[in-house]
């Protein structure tokens with residue numbers, strides 16, 4: 001264990017899998033006390049058990065981020081157990097793909113928005129008071145490269161991630177204006193090899209013939225560094241934003257995408 005976030009209490013939503021799991025592991029390794037939440041109450045406890053076995057401090061709480069009732073309980077539980085919250089990583093997200101936007105049902109559009117936008121809004125609404133009480137904190141919102149660029153077939157997802165990007169900046173300005181010591185930033189991963197790619201469903205009204213997306217195959221062609229990123233490579237960016245090393249950083253975008261947002265780099269050899 002090293003101590004880049006020693007003494008801090010951190011909440012990570014969607015902590016049972018992929019990027020969230022890697023963030024939970026790294027923050028705990030760097031001596032934070034971590035609360036991992038997720039709808040997946042099978043994998044979540046396994047992640048936490050691995051961490052505590054290795055000497056880290058972590059607990060798992062089952063949570064659907066779209067439920068405001070549950071957010072009230074989660075915030076109360078954190079206040080009761082720890083009396084503070086230093087870091088919020090609003091990471092939980094889903095992606096719903098359709099062949100064309102005309103194939104998207106309103107129910108799927110709303111589901112996409114409920115998890116990726118309502119969930120982030122509720123996280124901030126219920127965690128800010130805990131941070132304000134201790135005079136500061138760091139909020140990290142998981143956006144996407146799809147929050148910076150268009151993503152065909154994933155337009156609803158892209159709309160939510162663009163929303164998260166500007167929500168982060170607006171809350172950053174609100175907090176800076178209030179002088180409450182809370183910094184707010186967004187993270188924009190490119191193509192990262194996590195289970196999300198296997199879960200991306202076509203819309204209920206969509207074409208069911210689609211094979212699961214292989215992130216490595218997709219990244220090889222689309223990414224200047226010619227490979228998919230690993231969840232741990234996103235977690236190290238989150239660690240920077242969670243730690244005091246980023247104390248002068250707010251309202252910004254941390255793009256971790258193997259160069260995709262910069263342009264294309266056709267291979268010469």
Ligand SMILES: NC(=O)c1ccc[n+]([C@@H]2O[C@H](COP(=O)([O-])OP(=O)(O)OC[C@H]3O[C@@H](n4cnc5c(N)ncnc54)[C@H](O)[C@@H]3O)[C@@H](O)[C@H]2O)c1
Nearest residue numbers: 014017018019039064065092093144189191192194195196
């Ligand atoms: N993997 C990528 O290529 C990539 C790229 C850009 C952005 N992202 C974003 O990173 C975040 C994490 O994605 P990932 O790739 O690790 O995916 P993942 O599917 O591996 O993990 C997402 C986690 O969120 C949880 N979750 C889903 N709905 C929830 C809900 N309503 N309440 C609570 N938890 C819920 C899932 O159970 C899962 O454990 C997401 O916001 C995603 O949009 C991922």
